[in-house]
Amino acid sequence: MPPEAQGRPQGLPGLKAVYGCVPASFAPLSDAGGPITVQALLENIIQAADVFTTSPLIAQHHLVTLADPLNNFPAQPVIPLMRTDRVAEKAVEVLNDVSASLTTEDLVMLNERASGSNKENPKDVAKTLLKEKGFDR
Structure with a gap:
């Protein structure tokens, strides 16, 4: 630790x-x-x-994730923050929709592709995920 x-x-x-x-x-x-x-x-x-x-x-590395049934370790979800006085309401809606659709598995995949052995451009990785989730409007 x-x-x-x-x-x-x-x-x-x-x-x-x-x-x-x-x-x-x-x-x-x-x-x-x-x-x-x-x-x-x-x-x-x-x-x-x-x-x-x-x-x-x-x-x-085939590691085992231990359960924490008594919640000693609090959840640390990804939470987007922005100043609403600086961003259009539509942008807030889109960000909320994208945020609601992200899973832990998605975040693992994003981390792997952006920082793993391939080290893809994070912007490209994010674009691909958004397209896969139907946010490529």
Whole structure:
């Protein structure tokens, strides 16, 4: 987990309070659950990690996502924000429609294509997804 997880309610204190889990040790990693964290898992340096569910590294390396039935880790949905006094109402409607249609699987795919081994242009990846979802009006 990131270094700040040592004191955050959803970090080590939450694991102890919510699940009665006290890890034998704590390895602070500052790559936000990215390749350094995943490599540490694969090399058995660590046995559990905090990785975003939208990371394509989970499926690529056949990692197991643990359930959190007691909701120690709050959901972190993607939420678009804009100033309504600067954007036309139609743009707000379209953004809301697109946002409502995005799934975790879509976000994993977007991340994989834009940052994975192919490193496609994010703008092109987004255009393709919008077309696939029928937003190419």
